[in-house]
Amino acid sequence: MKLTIARAKEWMLTFNQRIQEEKDHLTELDQAIGDGDHGLNMARGFQEVVKKIEPTNYDTLDALFKDVAMTLISKVGGASGPLYGTAFLRLSTALKAESEANREKFVEGLKAALDGIKARGKAHRGDKTMVDVWEPVVDYVQSQSTIHLSQLNELAKEKMEETKDLEAKMGRASYLGKRSIGTIDPGAASSYLLFASLADCFQKGEMD
Amino acid sequence: MKLTIARAKEWMLTFNQRIQEEKDHLTELDQAIGDGDHGLNMARGFQEVVKKIEPTNYDTLDALFKDVAMTLISKVGGASGPLYGTAFLRLSTALKAESEANREKFVEGLKAALDGIKARGKAHRGDKTMVDVWEPVVDYVQSQSTIHLSQLNELAKEKMEETKDLEAKMGRASYLGKRSIGTIDPGAASSYLLFASLADCFQKGEMD
Amino acid sequence: MKKLINDPNAVVQEMIEGMIAAHPDKLKTIPGTTVLVRKDAPVQGKVGLVSGGGSGHEPAHAGYVGKGMLDAAVAGEVFTSPTPDQVFEAIKAVDGGKGVLLIIKNYTGDVLNFEMAAEMAEAEGIKVAKVIVNDDVAVEDSTYTTGRRGIAGTILVHKIAGAMADTGASLEEVEAVAKKVISNVRTMGMALTPCTVPAAGKPGFEHGEKEMEIGMGIHGEPGIEKTEIQPANQVAETLVNKILEDMPLVEKDRVAIMINGLGGTPIMELYIVNKKVAEMMKEKGIDVHETFVGNYMTSLEMAGCSVTLLKLDDQLAELLDAPSDAIAFKKS
C-alpha cells in the first residue's frame, strides 16, 4: 500500500465529508464540556482545506499537507486549529519532497504528527484530549506487521469512547474537573473520524 | 363655617387615608400614561406629612400648612412634589398668622394655591393635569354664595373624569400625544381626593 | 428580578457610598444627602456646575463630576427627580462666589424641583442660572407643551459648559455656551428590552421576542414606533435621519457623535452602529470631529442605544477638546 497524492486528497475530502455530517454532534459534545464550537471550528477549517486542495495539482505530498496545515492554522483558531495544524505540518515535513509514501514513511509521518500535537498541547494520554485517540492509533500502526483497516477503525472508535470515563486535565473541559466525566471528548471524536476516513480510503482490508 | 386648626389637620389626615387606599389605583393611572409612580409619590409624601403634623401642636394655620408644604417638597420629588408643595406653601402664606380662617379667607387661600400650581407648572386648563380639577373647584367656591359640599365633591369628580378625554400637553403624559387620551390624569385623580376629603371634613351639607 | 443589590429601597444610598469608597480623592458627599461633590469644591472664582436627576442612568451624573465638568451631581431615587432641598445643598456646596449653573434635563419633575432649589438659593443670595436640555427628537417639540426630553446630549452640555467654567468665564458666559450646545445637539434612541426599577421588582413594560421600539425614553417612556428588530444599519439610518430632519446638516459641517448604550447592550454592538453612522456622515461630507462610544446615559439594564449629533463651531470644538478628569469622561 502506498499513500499517493490522489489517495491523500481523497483522505482529506472524506474526512471533510464526515466532519460536515457530524458537525452538530461534535458541537453537542463540546457544548457539554467545552464552549460548543468544536464542530463549527472543524467544519469551517476543513471546508477551507477542501476549497484549497481540491482544485490544486500537487507534485509532492508535503506540498499538499502543508496547504492543509496552513489553512487549518489560519482559519480555525481555538485549541483544535493549532493542534491539527501542527499535526499536518509535521506530517508534511516528514514527507519532504515525496510524491508518494510507502507504509513505513507514512507511519513515520503519523508518529511525527502525534509528537507535534503532544509538543504543542503538552497533553498526555489520559488527559481526555485527542491524544487519547492519536497515541494508541499510532502505536498500533507502528507495532503491527499487518495493519488491518477494520482494526484501525475499531481501535480509534474504542479509544474515542474510552474518553467518556476520563476526567479532563487539559483544554477547556478541565475547568469542569470531575464534571467532565460522562461525555466523549470532542477532539477525540473528530480524531476518530480522521482515522475512520483514512481506513475508508484504503479500500482493501489491509494496509501493507 | 370656619377652617380651624383641628379641621385642617383632619383634612390632611383624611386625604392621607384616601391616598393610601387609592395608592394602587393612582399608580395604575400613571403606569398607563406616565411612569407609574404617582400613587407611590403621594403615599410616601402624605405619610410623612401625617407623621409630622399629627403629633405637633400648631398655633396658626400657616405653620401647619407650611409643614405640609415643606414635607412634600423634601420627600416627594417628581412633578407632584413641587406642585402640591407649592400649593400648600401659597395656602400657608395666604393664611399668615391666622389661628382660624373664615370662608372668605380660606377661599382666597385656595385661589392662591391654584395660582401657585399654575405659576410653577405653567399648565392651563385642558392640558390634562391637576389644574383641570383645581381650577373649576376654585372657580366654584369663589363664585357661589352657598357652597354645597356634595356639589363640590361632585364637581371635582366630574372634572377629574373629564380629563380622560383630553390629550396631555404637560407632564410626562404629553410624550404620548394622542395616545394619552382614554386615561384619567393621575394628578387630577389625587386632586379629586383632596377636595373630596375637604368636603368630608365639613360634616354639614353646606359651607358658609 | 436579577440584580446585585441588597435592599431595593436602599440602592441609591448604597451606590453613593460605593462611589465615595471607589473615588475618595475625587468625590465627597454631603452627609445626609444624595449629593456627590468634587473633592475640592467649592472652587473659588469658578462658576459652579450642578446637574442631576433620577438615578438609574449611571454613570450619569456623578460620573461627570470632576475638574473640567460638573462640580456636583444630585441623585434622586431611581427614575425620580431629586427634591429641591437636595439640589439646594449641592448649590451651596459648589458656589465659589461666581454663581452656579444648573443643567436640567427637560422633565417636569426635574425642572420644577431644580427651579425651587434655585429660588431657595437666590433667597440666600447665591446667583443661579438654569439651562434645560431637550435633545430628544423622538418627542414633538412645541412651546405649548412640556416639550422634548433631555437624554444623552446632556453630557455634552456638561462637558462644554464645564470647560467654559474652567476658563474663568462669568455665569452669563457659561450659561450662554450651555445654551448654544443645547440648540446644537440632538439625540434619538431605541430600545430592544425593558428594564426593572429595583423597588418595582418587575419590568415597566414588555416587548415581543422580536420587537424593538424606536424613540423610547430613558425611563421606558413609550417611543414612536414598535417594529420587528431591524439590522443595525437600518436602525442607525432611522436614528440619524430623524435627527437630520430636525437639524439639517450640510457638507463641511462639523459634528461630534455620541453612540450611547442604554446599559444592556454590548460595546461591540455600539461600534457596529457607529460604523454605519460614520459612513452616513462621510457620504454627506460631514466632518466628524470626535466620536464617543459607550454607556454614558443608561437606563439600568435596558438594551438599546441612542445616537447624538452635536453641531460644532470653533468655540464648541475647542471646549469639547479641553481636559476633564471626571471618572466617566476623562480627557487630556
Place this chain on the structure above:
Amino acid sequence: MKKLINDPNAVVQEMIEGMIAAHPDKLKTIPGTTVLVRKDAPVQGKVGLVSGGGSGHEPAHAGYVGKGMLDAAVAGEVFTSPTPDQVFEAIKAVDGGKGVLLIIKNYTGDVLNFEMAAEMAEAEGIKVAKVIVNDDVAVEDSTYTTGRRGIAGTILVHKIAGAMADTGASLEEVEAVAKKVISNVRTMGMALTPCTVPAAGKPGFEHGEKEMEIGMGIHGEPGIEKTEIQPANQVAETLVNKILEDMPLVEKDRVAIMINGLGGTPIMELYIVNKKVAEMMKEKGIDVHETFVGNYMTSLEMAGCSVTLLKLDDQLAELLDAPSDAIAFKKS
C-alpha cells in the same frame, strides 16, 4: 436574540470598522486582518505589547490599545482565539526594535495560537516574550492541567507592563514586571444571566429565574456553584473571601481593586458591590490604592460581575499610576 447587528457572521469585522471610524487618531487596522494597532506604531525604542483573544469581551482588548498600555490587540471570532497569522501580523506591526511581549489569557486556544505566532516571529528575527495571565481563582490551580483562566486581571497586566515599556525598559524587564503582576493578581466572578453568541443565536446556557452562579467563566464556562440569588453584600463577601483564601492579605498590605461588570449589569450595582468590598478591606486594615469600577472585561450582555484584587508594591503602584491614553483606560 435581541442584538443590534447586521450579519451574525460579520460582527467582528464590522465592530473593527466602527472602532477605526470612532478613533481614527488613535487606532489603525492592518488591512485584511482583525488587528487594531496604535496609530503611531511601531514606536521605536519601546518594547511592543500585543494582547488579544476572542471577541465579545469589549472593551477588551482594543480599548486598551494606546500610549501607556498595549500597542496592538488581536480580535478573534466571538469567544474564539485569533489565529497565529493574525497575531503574527500584530507582532510585526508593533516591533520597534526592542522586541514584543505577548500578554495571553490562559486558555488552551489562546496559548497555542499565540505561541505559534511567536515562533513565526522568532523565525523572522523578532524577539518575542510571552506571559500568561491566570487570575481566575474559581478554577483549581495545578501544574498538571490547563490551570486557571485569564479574566479581568489581565487589564492590570496591560496597564502595568505598558507603563514599564514606556520607561524604555528592555523586553526582559517588561516581561518580569508583567509576571510580577500576574503573581499578585486574583479575580473571582459570578453571573446572573447568560449571553448569546451572535452566530449561535441562542444563549449558551440557562439559569433559573432566581438562580445565580459563582465562579462562572467569561465565555459562560460553568462555575463552581449555583445558588439562589444572594444579596450583593453576600456575593461580595464570597468573591473576596475566595480570593483571600488563595492570596492572603495582611494589615497594611496595599491593593488595587477592580469591580468589573460582565456587560449586562448596571454600573449602579457594581458600586453597591464595591461598597461592601471597600468595607471588607477597611476591616482588615488593607490600604486601597485605587479602585476601578466599570465594564472592563465583559462577556457580551451577561449580567454579573467579578472582583479583582492586585497586591501592590512601590514599583507596581507607581506603574499603575502612570498615564495612559487607551480609549477605555484613560489616566493622566
